[in-house]
Amino acid sequence: MPKLDDNRRTRLVQVFNETNGKCLHGHNYSDCPDKSHDFRLESKLERVAIPKIQLCLNSSGNYILNRSGLRDYLEVYTVVKYQAQYLVKDNLRDWTIKKLLDNWTEYDRQEKNADWKSEYEIRHKLQSDRQYPLTGRFSGVAKDIFYDSQPVFYLEAICFDAIRSIPIAKIRLASRQEWLLVDLPKNLFSKLGLRKAIRYNKIAKTVQTIIDNACLQAVKTHILYFSKTVYPD
Numbered sequence: 235m236p237k238l239d240d241n242r243r244t245r246l247v248q249v250f251n252e253t254n255g256k257c258l259h260g261h262n263y264s265d266c267p268d269k270s271h272d273f274r275l276e277s278k279l280e281r282v283a284i285p286k287i288q289l290c291l292n293s294s295g296n297y298i299l300n301r302s303g304l305r306d307y308l309e310v311y312t313v314v315k316y317q318a319q320y321l322v323k324d325n326l327r328d329w330t331i332k333k334l335l336d337n338w339t340e341y342d343r344q345e346k347n348a349d350w351k352s353e354y355e356i357r358h359k360l361q362s363d364r365q366y367p368l369t370g371r372f373s374g375v376a377k378d379i380f381y382d383s384q385p386v387f388y389l390e391a392i393c394f395d396a397i398r399s400i401p402i403a404k405i406r407l408a409s410r411q412e413w414l415l416v417d418l419p420k421n422l423f424s425k426l427g428l429r430k431a432i433r434y435n436k437i438a439k440t441v442q443t444i445i446d447n448a449c450l451q452a453v454k455t456h457i458l459y460f461s462k463t464v465y466p467d
């Protein structure tokens with residue numbers, strides 16, 4: 235029996251008034267044209283035992299004969315399940331109320347289950363637990379590795395400051411919407427090196443190292459100055 239609050243009581247009374255004195259097809263009893271409207275089919279899972287003749291064999295596989303010289307046998311039963319259909323006398327009122335109560339019982343059961351489940355999770359989960367999955371493509375471990383190996387800055391362009399006539403680098407700080415313009419040494423590129431850089435988009439390794447060091451130094455200074463956090467060497 236489900237819990238009956240005020241809403242459900244009201245609904246029950248309403249259903250009772252709507253369906254009282256009616257056949258299963260919704261006619262009033264006085265003008266129902268067919269007496270079969272008072273019956274409905276109910277299916278039930280039933281089991282039935284079916285007898286089966288099993289001939290008896292001895293250990294060497296030959297038939298055992300009885301006193302009259304015939305093959306001896308055992309009668310064994312196998313159980314078979316089937317859906318049995320029953321004709322049940324019913325009326326609209328009882329049938330509707332029964333279905334309504336069944337629905338409410340099922341609803342209560344599911345609600346109770348959900349409550350229990352959420353409470354269990356709250357009780358057994360620690361505050362320090364990881365919120366993201368432990369397996370999969372971007373698992374907890376993969377995420378740690380990914381964030382630990384991020385570059386501090388991205389070099390976006392190397393260009394020329396026309397006023398001071400020195401090369402400068404434009405870099406973007408990682409995980410910030412911030413760009414820095416870094417001064418580079420005046421004679422960074424030789425004539426040939428500059429031509430190579432423009433023509434083939436290639437920079438010599440020594441030059442690349444100089445640029446990287448200058449940018450890293452600039453980023454360190456910037457972060458120290460603006461966030462007051464100690465940046466690891």
Ligand SMILES: [Zn+2]
Pocket residue numbers: 257258259260261266267268271
């Ligand atoms: Zn009827």
